[in-house]
Amino acid sequence: MIENEDDSELIKAFIDEEFKTHVIELETLLLEFSQFPDPTEAINRLFRFFHNFKGSLGMFSWHGLEQIFHLAESLLTVFRDRGMSPNKETIDIYLTLLDTCSATFDYILEHGQEPEDNRRPTRPIGPA
Numbered sequence: 001m002i003e004n005e006d007d008s009e010l011i012k013a014f015i016d017e018e019f020k021t022h023v024i025e026l027e028t029l030l031l032e033f034s035q036f037p038d039p040t041e042a043i044n045r046l047f048r049f050f051h052n053f054k055g056s057l058g059m060f061s062w063h064g065l066e067q068i069f070h071l072a073e074s075l076l077t078v079f080r081d082r083g084m085s086p087n088k089e090t091i092d093i094y095l096t097l098l099d100t101c102s103a104t105f106d107y108i109l110e111h112g113q114e115p116e117d118n119r120r121p122t123r124p125i126g127p128a
């Protein structure tokens with residue numbers, strides 16, 4: 001939750017200058033993914049984005065978003081480690097993820113905290 005005006009300015013700067021600036025670049029990268037002869041560079045750039053932002057999200061105690069970024073990062077690790085390229089459906093999921101995160105950041109700016117649904121614990125994904 002945004003506690004004071006200084007927090008509000010810091011959060012606004014983070015969202016506007018860091019997240020939204022990089023999202024445009026990442027959307028372009030995702031849309032042009034099929035043009036990369038070797039997807040490793042694009043996967044590494046996407047991975048660095050999600051990894052770096054995941055740490056910042058934890059700093060702001062936005063644990064719902066942090067969880068989502070962790071999952072996005074984990075899937076990119078699978079692609080990278082197996083030498084695979086994301087297919088169109090996976091790219092669409094990442095584009096939707098970026099849109100959802102943008103909407104969530106807009107909510108945070110307006111309400112001072114993540115939406116209640118983001119803060120609810122989720123079950124682990126994957127085999128039990």
